[in-house]
Amino acid sequence: MTILRPVPSSLARAERHLRSLSDQLHPLHAVLAARDTATLDTQLRLAQLAAPTGSEAGRAALVADAFRLRGFASVRSDAAGNVIARRPSYTNDASPVVCMAHLDTVFAVGTPLILRREGARVTCPGIGDNARGLGGMLALADALGVPGLDGDAIPLGRPVEFVATVGEEGLGNLRGARAYFDDLGTHGVAPYAVVALDGPGDERIVHHALGSRRFRITFSGPGGHSWADFGRPNAIHAAGRTTHWLSSLPTEFRGRVAVSVARIGGGESLTAIPAASWIEVDVRASDEASLRRVDVQLRRLVQQATADENRGRHADTLTSDVQLIGERPAGHLDEDHPVVALAMAATRSCGREPMGAIASTDANIPLSRGIPAITIGAGGRGGGAHTADEWYENTDGPRGLSRALSILVALAA
Numbered sequence: 001m002t003i004l005r006p007v008p009s010s011l012a013r014a015e016r017h018l019r020s021l022s023d024q025l026h027p028l029h030a031v032l033a034a035r036d037t038a039t040l041d042t043q044l045r046l047a048q049l050a051a052p053t054g055s056e057a058g059r060a061a062l063v064a065d066a067f068r069l070r071g072f073a074s075v076r077s078d079a080a081g082n083v084i085a086r087r088p089s090y091t092n093d094a095s096p097v098v099c100m101a102h103l104d105t106v107f108a109v110g111t112p113l114i115l116r117r118e119g120a121r122v123t124c125p126g127i128g129d130n131a132r133g134l135g136g137m138l139a140l141a142d143a144l145g146v147p148g149l150d151g152d153a154i155p156l157g158r159p160v161e162f163v164a165t166v167g168e169e170g171l172g173n174l175r176g177a178r179a180y181f182d183d184l185g186t187h188g189v190a191p192y193a194v195v196a197l198d199g200p201g202d203e204r205i206v207h208h209a210l211g212s213r214r215f216r217i218t219f220s221g222p223g224g225h226s227w228a229d230f231g232r233p234n235a236i237h238a239a240g241r242t243t244h245w246l247s248s249l250p251t252e253f254r255g256r257v258a259v260s261v262a263r264i265g266g267g268e269s270l271t272a273i274p275a276a277s278w279i280e281v282d283v284r285a286s287d288e289a290s291l292r293r294v295d296v297q298l299r300r301l302v303q304q305a306t307a308d309e310n311r312g313r314h315a316d317t318l319t320s321d322v323q324l325i326g327e328r329p330a331g332h333l334d335e336d337h338p339v340v341a342l343a344m345a346a347t348r349s350c351g352r353e354p355m356g357a358i359a360s361t362d363a364n365i366p367l368s369r370g371i372p373a374i375t376i377g378a379g380g381r382g383g384g385a386h387t388a389d390e391w392y393e394n395t396d397g398p399r400g401l402s403r404a405l406s407i408l409v410a411l412a413a
Helices: 008-020 022-034 036-047 057-069 131-144 175-186 235-246 288-310 338-349 364-368 397-412
Strands: 074-077 083-087 097-102 116-118 121-123 160-165 193-197 204-209 211-220 257-266 276-285 319-328 355-359 373-376 381-383 391-393
Touching: 008 022, 008 338, 008 397, 022 036, 022 131, 022 397, 036 057, 036 131, 036 397, 057 074, 057 083, 057 131, 057 160, 083 131, 097 131, 097 175, 097 397, 131 160, 131 193, 131 397, 160 175, 175 364, 193 397, 204 338, 204 364, 211 235, 211 288, 235 257, 235 276, 235 288, 257 288, 276 288, 288 319, 338 373, 338 397, 373 397
Parallel strands: 097 160, 097 193, 193 373, 204 355
Antiparallel strands: 074 083, 083 160, 116 121, 121 391, 204 373, 211 276, 211 319, 257 276, 381 391
16 A cells, blocks of 8 residues: 555645535534444344355345335345445436445355454454445445435435445456446446445555456366376476466566466376366456556467477377456556545545555446546454454444545535
C-alpha cells in the first residue's frame, strides 16, 4: 500500500462537498454507531453460513430476506445468482450509484465454520472476507432508510443499488459482477460510480485493479515402460521445462507482472514414462498490455518445451494445449479522480490516513469498462484471510462504515 497524494484542488473540492452534507451525514453516522452490535451479529451469522464459490444460494437467500425485512420494495435475484436491492431516489435519474459486496468464500463445502472468541477477536473462516463486507452493506442500507417507509430517510438525487455478487473468488472469475454490468449495458444504463466493500479496514482505497490470466497447460504423449521405451517423449519433462522457463521470464517483466506455477501433476506409475502431465499458472499484472505480452510469451515457451521433448525421438508424438481458465481485466482511476479524492476526504474525515492499493476485486469489471470504481474495507480490523484462522476485531467498526456511507451519500446526493 502507498500513501495517496492527490492534486490538492481535487481533495479540496471533495472536502467541501462532504462538509456541505454534514447535517445529513451526522444522524446517519449516529445510526451506524447505535446499531453496531446488530451489525456484528449479522456479520457473524453470515460467516457461519457456507458459501463456496458456485454454491452461494443459501447466503444469497439470507441477504435477500434481510433487504426485504429492511423495507426494500425492489429486491431481486438475477440469472447469475446475484441479489440486487434498489434504493430509489427522488428524481428520475437512471444512473445508479452501485454498492457491491461478494457472497462467496474460498472455503470448500464441509469446512467447519465455528466461531472462536478470544477477547475482542473472533476467528472463523470468511469472517472478514467477506462476511464483514456483506454485513457492512446491509448496515449502510439500513442507515440510509427507504423513501416512503422511513420518515427520516435521506433524500438522494441518484438511486443506490446494493448488489451481493456471486463468483468473486478464485475461478469464480468475477462472474457475478460481469453478469450485473453486462445486464446494465444491455439496458443502456451506465452507473454513476461503484463502491465495493471487501473485508475489514478503514484506510485502504483500491483504485487500481490488478488483472490476471489463469492457464491450464496439458502435455500428452505415448507414454511407455521406463526402461524398454526409454527415449520416448516424457510429458512431465516437458512440464518441468515449461515451469523452469516460466520462473525465469525476461527481466523486462520483473516488477510489472507476477507469474506463478501454482499446481502441477501427472504420471501414471513410478515405472512408466508419463503419458500426461499438467500445470496451472497464475499470471497477474497491473495493465492489460503486460498481460497480453505474457500470454504470448507463455504460449511460445510451451511450444518450445514440446518441440524440445520431441526432438530426436518419436517426432511430434508429444502434444500440448494451453487453456485459459480464468481472466480478470485490469484498470485504474488516477489519484486525482473525483471518486478517489472523495474516498480520501472521507477517510481523513474519520481520522485515518488514506492508503492507495492495487488488488483484484469486483471493481475490476467496472474499471475495465470505464466506470469509476473503488474497493474499500467495511470497518474494523482483520487478518488471516483465506485461511482457517481468519479473524476479525470490531475495533472502531462503525468508523469504517461511516466512511463508506459518506462516500455513497456524496456520490448519490
